[in-house]
Amino acid sequence: MTQPLLALSGLTKAYPGVVANKDVSFNIMPGEVHALLGENGAGKSTLVKTIYGLVKPDSGTMMLNGAPFTPAEPRAARASGVAMVFQHFSLFDAMNVAENIALGMENPPPQREIAAQVRAVSDQYGLPLDPSRIVGELSAGERQRVEIIRCLLQDPKLLIMDEPTSVLTPQEVDILFKTLRKLSAEGTAILYISHKLEEIRALCENATVLRLGQVVGDCDPRTTSARDMAELMVGTALHVPERAARPAGDTVLSLKNLSAKAPHQFGTALRDITIDVQKGEVLGIGGVAGNGQDELVAALSGEMRTAAGMITYLGENIGHLGPNPRRKIGLLTAPEERMGHAAAPDMSLVENAVLTATTRKELSNNGFLNWRKARTFAEDVITAFDVRTPGPNNAARSLSGGNLQKFVIGREIMQDPDVLVVNQPTWGVDASAAAAIRQALLDLAAKGTAVICISQDLDELMEISDRFAALNEGRLSAPRPAQGLTVEEIGLMLGGAHDMEVAHVDA
């Protein structure tokens, strides 16, 4: 057996109240594509940050090419040949591609040379990119290319990729995989972090599974079934949501040529969105991040007003109404960002209940709030949705992501909406909470509510939707029945080729 490129042994890192990594050991061989698999909160990020020098382990050692490896900071890790592509937070919107790349390098050459190198590398690996463009104007896929090229320019021996495909269309995923395979063939090892099992089976030669900070298993993903890996990852058999058959209902909400300007510099304009939403259905809206999801939610919630006639609710024009009048007539929303949008992090759960439920739950009298009633409502949500918290007076930010998400979704569902719009309902939520949320959405639809679920998780959408449509650059494809859609068809819809699709398939 050859010497491993990176050998981790006994890595432990504890934070107050949480052990993020406990006695983690495994090896990565040169040129290998190694998967690190685990749920949210399993300790993947902490482990990766340890390798990249952002976190110092409490105990344990790392060996790189047989020599002790203790990077004090990312700079040191990069100098040793470890590069990382982040899931979020590592690009600078207002700067151009070349500047962004220079920031990720130790001793960058002058800008002009960087531009030439970027062109060379992007040709070599099939990742087209213009070095002079401002990063804030790039698509999610292009932004990722910036990060990858930034890493590749340093000839890394180990490339860490943190959830790289969550922002890509299936076609873009294919391109990425080709690049990664090419790199691997050239001898670069890749540590690939994901919770998407099929991807890992398609790409990786080896997988280490983390659960609650500990290594719970190693396997060869090419020969292990997705189900087995899932159970390793979660620890129990997963609950698959049940859906009842439901008849097509009457139209409650229609969007007609909904168009709106981008609300800010790096936002997306909505273009000609037309769709009818029926009672009792789950309409799944897929799409890569930044294609108008936030803007569509804002237009539906009333945070963004639209011209007359574009949004009608039971035949009434509602484009001019603000959030509360819309709540009053039964149109509720749960936005994507929990902290600071759907909920105020520093406020208690009782106050966060008041945030959206004043109108429908009659929590105020002539403007004076009834805190007792609000508290009761918050407690009801906590009980009904199994929100784990010491009590309703705790601040929202003290809850884990999954629990806060259950509270936010529960708060809307408990108000008996006629239409519920949710954006990324299970983003960053552990598998059991995600399953509970999906089930709650299906139950709500079974009671006759129209549910619009916007998500980047295609598996989720296929699981709960009756109809599926895709957002691309602010346009919405024609909806199609979710059952029987193939991955290729979905990919084409996401990629914006929906016009062709409509021509020969009946929606």
Place this chain on the structure above:
Amino acid sequence: MLMLEKRPQPSKAWTLAAPLLAVVLTMICGGLLFAALGKAPVETIRTIFFDPLFSEFAWFYRPQLLIKGAPLALIAIGLSFGFRAGIWNIGAEGQYIVGAICGAAVGLAFYPTESFLIFPLMVIAGILGGVVWAMIPGILKVKFGTNEILVSLMLVYVAEQLLASMALGTLRNPEGMGFPGSRNLAKYDSASSWISENAGMHWGVVAAFIAVIFAYVILSRHQFGFNVRLAGQSPRAARFAGVNPKLLVLVCMGISGGLAGAAGLFEVAGPAGQISIDFNVGYGFTAIIVAFLGRLHPIGILLAAGLMALTYIGGEIAQSNLGLPGAAIQLMQGMLLFFLLMVDVLTNYRLRFGKGATV
């Protein structure tokens, strides 16, 4: 290594303890400062913080406490709404001046008629003057996205020039033998804000207490108070909750301007007596300290206003009895705000000793 660790939620104990700790630290550092200036530290601290309340002449100083505390409380209550909502009106001094000018102008226009209607009219004019002055940064922010901090502050300097022009020109006392300054409103019965000069009671004191109660109810019980707090903590969540951010800017600027204007009118028609070039003594700026020291909470503001009034009065005593420079008091007030911001970290973070990720 000393590290900060974010608390899952703000500590209630430290929310209350932080201002007290800040006061204690200010007394210690103030004492060191006084020692450096060659004064006996303990005696000076005692003169500033205790003599106005407990010395043999306290009967004379206690009413002063109301006189100095009332405008501070009134202005700070107004500011607290905006500060909570993330709207930074720091030009209260200007609104105070303009309120005083407008209110006094109404009173002077009626001179020497006596009527019980005159004073209420002056109050309304004072409030309106403050509101109008505060609406300038408010409307510019809403319409053009102009920074309200800078505009409201620029308008303080404009208001000071306006005041000079009024004191020397339009509102000058025609019987004042050419001296700058208006007629004395405190001596004009229908326009005087005094209730009992010996007890230090004037209508501004009454207004301050009403404002405290009113603000308390609004902030803790009313939807508007909730919206204000929400907008300050999470602007995006506030929009989602249906708060109109532009309206909120105007209302918060209006409240703070109106209360500052009223404070100016009460001052000019009572303790100050007349419009003069320098009748304003910086209450509008000190009120910023009061608002923070009181944790933007009405009751806290009331206590903080009292404390700050104490340092003003004690400072004057120390100035005349011990020869302490007036600037030292100003410095101590600034120090107090610094210490408060410094210990505030303990409300949201926990101190930990140990190794860990480097900052």
Place this chain on the structure above:
Amino acid sequence: MDLSAINPILLLASLMVAATPIILAAVGELVVERAGVLNLGVEGMMITGAVCGFIVAVNTGSPLLGFIGAAIGGAVLSMLFGFLTQFLLSNQVATGLALTLFGLGLSALMGQSYIGIKAPEFPDWHIPVLGDIPVIGPIVFQHDPMVYVGLAIVVAVWAFLKFSRAGLILRAVGENHEAAHALGYHVIRVRMLAIMFGGACAGLGGAYLSLVRVPQWTEGMTAGAGWIALAIVVFASWKPMRLLLGAYLFGGVTVLQLNLQAAGMAIPVEYLSMSPYLATIAVLVIMRAGRAPGSLGQSFHASR
């Protein structure tokens, strides 16, 4: 009134002098804000610089040492702000205000025995050849050295931000501190250095008032110059070269109103004195600011 008493050449020359304190303070604050920190204490640092510079200059007889003392005084005061906002994560708006209030008190206390004293002479340079050019010479090339120091700092800051690696890192920290941290840059170290630079520049600006422009010490002598500098940073859209334009515009209004006062214009003095502040407001309204640095005003705390 007699408008012919106003000499256009002298007017333009004094415009450059009037703009200098603002340029100095504003260019420092610009760097601070490009690093993502909003320090509203410019006024406090300026006046502290004014008094420090004055004291040092009077005691040593050297204006040059005075300026150095002012820069140190401003930088030391700014460290207080830096310590609170960067290490104790206090609110930047509140802390900046506190710094201003504190600086006003501190300077008044320090300067109380220096009131009424005249500052040592700080002679103008008469730059050979260039200074002899008619019209342009007296306007541009016959000033005291600090006028040129101010311009040099602006150009240096421009080049630093545009071309240097450190400038790129500083912009990165101001644009997205989370990302800069993830790439391994020391957000707090960069910001502390920027804050210190801002303090030193504000100190220089203050000392220019007390040593050259007035030249003596009076309480509260900055009279809002620090706030105007803040406004000019916004006006300049955080770009150094545009900052010059803003400062000269402001300097122009100041000088013009002073000249009109001297010429005995029929408008009362108070209304003329308002004009620089009103002009600043007008400029803030008319010039829509560009995009502010992404992390401006936010506290940074490295999380797990």
